[in-house]
Amino acid sequence: MKMQIVGYMILLVFYLCYFIKMFQQRKQGIQTDHMGKGKQGIQKKIEIMMKGTTIATFIIEILSIYLNTMTFPLIIRIMGIFLGIIGDIVFIASVLTMKDSWRAGVSYEEKTDLITNGIYQISRNPAFLGFDLIYLGMCLMFFNTILLIISLLAMMMFHLQIKYVEEPFLKQEFKEQYLQYYQQVNCYIGKRTGFK
Template sequence: MAYKIIAILILAAFYGIYYIKLISQRKQGIQTNLLGKGKKGFVKAIEDSLKIVTFVAPIVELISIFMDTYIDLTWVRVLGCILGILGVVVFAVSVLTMRDSWRTGVPDDKKTELITSGIYAYSRNPAFLGFDLIYLSILFIFFNWGLLVITVLTVVMFHLQIVKVEEAFLIKTFGEEYLEYRKKVCRYIGRKR
């Protein structure tokens, strides 16, 4: 029962942060969810696929939580709880650090600020790192094959969004400033020497 409560709190905190930010920006006239909007070709395919898997994933996660599926290894479940809490913290800090530059998807016509300080000095994509930690945490706590498949699909789609969409957008938008930043900070975690 404790694992169910922890997992539900992790998901509630994560989605709470996401929707509070979305509503807050909407009140300021900022469109936050840009996935697939105004996109074409490969970028649209990636963003639409990401939209689908991130819609299906919480459904599969909740089913797994209420079915209470798991591998009987306490340390794996405890690790899942730790990863989930860490994921929520990383996601929250990344959203707060980005301020009004934070978006889901990339804006075609609006230039945002390139954030390189705070948590972004140690990860170019801390929000995505937070997503991955949260999805992995639920997998570790309530393992089943369906959850494994949706978790892998989601993590792969997040990675494709970063590598094929967001990095291209950042290079086009910020040019040399982003390229210099990319030389110093790793995609997910750490600084380069």
């Protein structure tokens, strides 16, 4: 029962952060959710599939916690707790650092800033890193094959979003400023050596 409570708490913290930020932005007249909107072709498909897999993963996570599916030893499950908590911290730090430039999906209409400070100094995509860590943590805490498959599919969609939607947009929007940042900071974690 304690493991289930911890699992629910990790998800609660994550989704509270997500929706509180969304509602705060809505009060300011900022549209947060741009997934699939204003796009065509592969970019639209990626964002719609990403949205679908994140919703499906949430549902499977809730069911897995409720059923308390457990196949790993306690030490592995505790590692999952730590990954989930770190994922929450990373995600919250990314949302706070982005301030009003935070969006779910790329917006071609709204002007945002290129954020390179705070947690973005060590990760170009800390929000997706946070998602990934939470998904991995849930898999270690409440492992089952369906949870693993849907989590990996969602993580793959995040990566495709970065590669085929966000990075092309940022290169076009911020040009040399983004290219310099791209060369200095890794996609998920770490700085690249040899750059000033």
